[in-house]
Amino acid sequence: MKLLSRKSITAATAVAVLGGLSIAAMPSQAATTTHNQATAHSSTAAPTLTARQLAKLPLTDRHLTKHEKTTLAIVLRDYYVAEGKSLDADAFANSFAKDGVFNDMVPGVAYRGKELGNVPRYMAGLFPDVHRELKRITVNGDVVSIELAIQGTFKGPLQSPAGTVKPTGAKVDVPTADFWYLHNGKVEKFNCFVGYSTMYQQMGINWDWASAVNKH
Template identity: 80%
Template sequence: MKLLSRKSITAATAVAILGGLSIAAVPSQAASSTHTSTSTAAHSSTSVPDLTPRQLAKLPLTDRHLSKHERHNLAVVLNAYYVAEGNSLDAKAFVYDFAKDGVFNDMVPGVSYSGKALGNVPLYMAGLFPDVHRDLRRITVNSDTVSIELSIQGTFKGPFQSPAGTVKPNGKRVDVPTADFWYLKNGKVEKFDCFVGYTTMYQQMGITIDWASAVNKH
């Protein structure tokens, strides 16, 4: 993964590279443009660097005519994705992208996280899929709302705690359809609604839902 650098900035931003969308962060201190190891996002910034036209050109945007405000919101969201990647995981940086009263809503199971518990969000997926990557397919920015169609990809290498017990990892690959809706204010995430195709994910992990058992209970 090629890392683009920018000196003397106070927060991390992200750029799209290669054919799909790989997320690379620009750290708060100068970095080599050929550096390939994991970088940690800045945790104490009140400003977000602007995305360049070159960076924007590599993103799957539905509208490239973004205001400066919209570009800054997009940079915050892209950084949140970067620090949730398996090879650049940083739960504290993920939490920092949220407002103090910010909330993450896992919409399909109906579970919400706030405060320090927000750090559990990237850690959960990375626990199942250590190489987790989010392939961003379509991005729409409308003022303080960023809507993204994406796919969560990875290899099932971590144990999965199911209602029936622990499912052992089997090395199967997943490519899970997902829709994310980010709502920001003053450069921070106030609400993040995430819709993950869990049924597809479980099938790809080799987990079969026992419908017959459910029917026989009635």
């Protein structure tokens, strides 16, 4: 299955966040739209995706209802505002319902309210060029399931229990699975499974198994 490239995700989502959620402008037009112009557009119009944009996406089922297209457009907008080059942590947080939650499933950490903006900020702090390569997308009503890879360059410091890990410039390509649950156009729950073991290994961080064994 053809992967969704950086160019494709920009084409499909830049207009979602910069074009009043119309997703009707060409990517080049969207790129020149300023933030002030974007906020001047009506925010009441439901987001949607054109047939051309849908054709570029790695969907498991292309027969989506109008509602499912709207749901998918909201999720794609959130990926766009979490990209390193188009980071907008506030927009990401505002897409969640009042009691919405982001669950970082592997470490078992949940983010709510103002903390939601810390999620994209943290990843962009480690990988300023962070990009999410969408590989397989399934939409079922208000639920969007996505297989993807988090990609980027380790250029920001990592705070660890043992101290600060200095950036190495290493490239990462981390297997990830995301599950989005929406209601009335808002994200109620986002369960994210990141392959942290792979990520840390690619960053040059090795697990200290000997230390763990010596504790017993």
